[in-house]
Amino acid sequence: MNLNKSxxxxxxxxISGLAGIIGSAFTMLAIQSGWYAALVKPSLNPPGWIFGPVWTTLYLLMGVSVWLIWEEMGSRLHGNDSRGIRNDNKEGENDRKIKIALVIFDIQLILNVFWSIIFFGLRSPGMAFVEIIFLWLAILGTIVLFAKISRPAAWLLIPYIIWVSFAGYLNFSIWQLSKKGLERVACTLEAKLCPDGSAVGRTGPKCEFAKCPGESQ
Known part of the structure; x- marks a missing residue:
């Protein structure tokens, strides 16, 4: 790989990673405020530490994918495709396909950032779910268009659309649970000493002290 390609x-x-950095800024604010932790989540919700490595990998794959398309565009601008075959008759059409594919890629990247802003920044799971539908469609469109230019570039985006599909399920589930008013309340870490020497903490939606052993319910 020469210096220019590198x-x-x-x-x-x-560029792909920058989208992740912007989105993570809103994510961290929601986590630090305790808002995300207070949400009731579906049983399939993975542990928090999973999201960082997964998204880092996906942004890396996105970057490599769009790089392959850029390389294909550079090759065709010189009259050849990536295999060194002349494409003089279809050069204009191919350039147009590549440019459209890159525009759709940019759109999905912007939608990716806005999902984090809406879900974590605005704290609106409902709006975020509507937005993630458009994101999913944009990713699908990118894959279809990339496949016509470079199949490896398209395949690199398959894990991305699978993960966003799963994220859509999580988003929808959290939205529905939130609509039912099932958000957990973060109670203070106070304790009440019981007559038998044990201690109980605050619990429940009103953060009342739990009953001591032997007390009537």
């Missing part, structure tokens, strides 16, 4: 790869991965 530079393009770094730029492509950095």
């Amino acid at each position: 530079f393009k790869l770094i730029v492509a991965v950095s």
Whole structure:
């Protein structure tokens, strides 16, 4: 890989990673405030530490994917495709396909950022679910268009759309649980000493002290 290709790869991965950095800023604010922890989540919700490595991997795959498309565009601008075959008759059409594919990729990347802003920043799971539908469609469109240009580039996005599908399920489930008013309340860590020497903490939706052993319910 020559220096020019390496530079393009770094730029492509950095642009994708920047979307993740912007989104994570809103995510961290929601986590630090305790809002996300207070939400009731579905049983299939993975542990929090999973999300960071998964999204990092997906942004890396996105960067490599769009880099392959850039490389294909560069090859065709010189009259050849990635296999060195002349494409003079279809050069204009191919350039148009590549540009459209890159625009759709950019749109899905922007939608990716806005999902974090809506879900974590605005704290609106309902609006975020509507937005993630458009994100999913944009990813699908990107995969279809990339496949016509570079199949490896399209395949690199398959884990992304699978994960966003799962994220859509989590988003919808949290939204429905929140609508039912099932948000957990974060109670203070106070304790009440019981007559038998044991202690009980605050619990329940009103953060009342739990009953001591032997007390009537």
